[in-house]
Amino acid sequence: MSAAPSPRAARSRDGIPDATVARLPVYLRALLAYSERGTATVSSEELAAAAGVNSAKLRKDLSYLGSYGTRGVGYDVAYLVYQISRELGLTQDWACVIVGVGSLGHALANYGGFSSRGFRIVALVDADPARVGVTLAGVVVNPIEDLESIIAARAVTIGVIATPGLAAQEVCDRLVAAGVTSILNFAPVVLSVPDGVDVRKVDLSVELQILAFHAQRRSLREAEPATAKSRRAPAMVGGVTP
Amino acid sequence: MSAAPSPRAARSRDGIPDATVARLPVYLRALLAYSERGTATVSSEELAAAAGVNSAKLRKDLSYLGSYGTRGVGYDVAYLVYQISRELGLTQDWACVIVGVGSLGHALANYGGFSSRGFRIVALVDADPARVGVTLAGVVVNPIEDLESIIAARAVTIGVIATPGLAAQEVCDRLVAAGVTSILNFAPVVLSVPDGVDVRKVDLSVELQILAFHAQRRSLREAEPATAKSRRAPAMVGGVTP
C-alpha cells in the first residue's frame, strides 16, 4: 500500500463533527417546542438559550447542514425541524428490538417518547420462559431463540440490550451476526464489536460516580477555605511581567 | 504573553480533567472484575483493553491520581481499586432521592447496581396519590409535599429526576432550593440551575438519534460507493468567492 502521509483510518466522516451530531437532537427538541408553541422563526440566540449552548456554537453546528437561516431574521422553525430530522435520519422509520425485558426493558417498552419519532419497537426478546408470551405496549415477548429470524423478518436495524451484564456480550454478538449495526447498550460492560458497528452506552452507575466526584470536591473545597484559591484563577506564582 | 514555563508539576491533585473523571468509573469496573477473578496485578495494556481505551490514555489518566503503578510489573488491583474509589468519593455513602416513581422510577428503585456501591436510595417521591404509600425495594413512596423535609432529614445530596418533562424544571428548582447540588436528570428537558449545582443528563432519545444518524450515513455510503463527492454541494447560485 502507498505510504500515506496521514494514516488516519478513523476519518470516515467527511462532514459533521461528532460533537455537533450529539447536539442536533437537543436542537431538534427545542425547535419542536417552539413549533408547538406556534413560533414561526427563532434566532440563534433564542434557540441556543433553549438548548443550553453558546449561540456561536449553535450557528456553527447548523452551518454544517447548510445555510438554512436568513440573516436579519433567524431560522424558520418548521424548515429547520425538517432539515435536522432529515440529517439525523428521522424521516425514515427505524425498527428496534429490545433484548431483555426485565425492569428496565419494561420501562423502555412502555416509554412513549421512544416510538414517538421514527423509532419503532417491533420486537421484544427475553431468555426467561416466564416472560415469553407477555404482551407489552402491543408487542409480544419472544424467546431469545427467535432473535435472528425476527431481525431478518422485521428488518431490524437497532438493537437495545437490557440484559444483565453477563449476557450482554453474547447478545451483542448475535445481534451483530444477524446484521444489526446500531446498538444501544444499558448493561454495565464494555462491548467489543467489529468495525462498522456503532455502539452507544447508557451507564447509570458511571453518571452517579461522576456526580459523586464533583460533589466530594465541592464539599472538600467548602471544608478548607484556607487554601482557597479559585481553581479557575491561574496560579501566577512568581509571574514577573516584563 | 507567554505562560509559565512548566507549572504542572505542582498540581498533582488539583485538577483532574473532566474527560479523565468520566473514564475512572469504567476503569474501576474493569478492576473489580479483575479482582473478583483473583488477579493481583494488571498492566496498563490489559486494563486498557478491558476498558476499551488506549493504554497511553489510561496511564495518563491514572497518573493524575498519583504514581500508583510499579514499573515492570503493572498496577496492584486492590490498591488501585481503593485509590480510584477514594478519588471518586465512593468511600463514603451518598444519599439519593428519586423523584417520580413511574415506569423508569420503578426500574431505578429496583436496580441492584444502584445501591451496590456507595449510592443509597433513601427516599422515593411522587406527586400521584395513587403511588404514595407503595413500598419499593424496601423504601416507601412519599408525597411530593414532603420533599424538602425528607432531603433535610436524610441528608440527601443526590437527586434523581424521573418525572415527565413538564415537571422536571420545577422539581429541579425544589431540589436545589432544598440544598441538593447533584442532579441526575432522565427527563428530556434542558434544566437550568445556578452555579455550583451539577447536572448530568441521561437521554435515551438523543442516543437513538445519534445512532440513526450514523446508521443512515452507513447505508448511504454503501448505496453510493462510486461518487466520492461529498454532498457538500450547496446551491452556490451566482456565489463567487473572490
Added chain:
DNA sequence: AAGCACTTGTGAACGCGCGAACAAACTCGG
C-alpha cells in the same frame, strides 16, 4: 552483580472543538 525483558510515567506534537469577533446579507421604516 549484571544484563535483560518488561512496564510505567511523561514530554511533545497534533488535531479538534470552543468561543469571540466581524463582515455579509436581509428586513423594515422613511
Added chain:
DNA sequence: CCGAGTTTGTTCGCGCGTTCACAAGTGCTT
C-alpha cells in the same frame, strides 16, 4: 431608494484532550 438595525455564517486564536515515543525504574535470570 436608502440607511439603520438585526442576525447569520465564518474566520481565527486558544486551550484541551489524544496519541506517539522514549527514558527511567523494576523484577527475573544467569
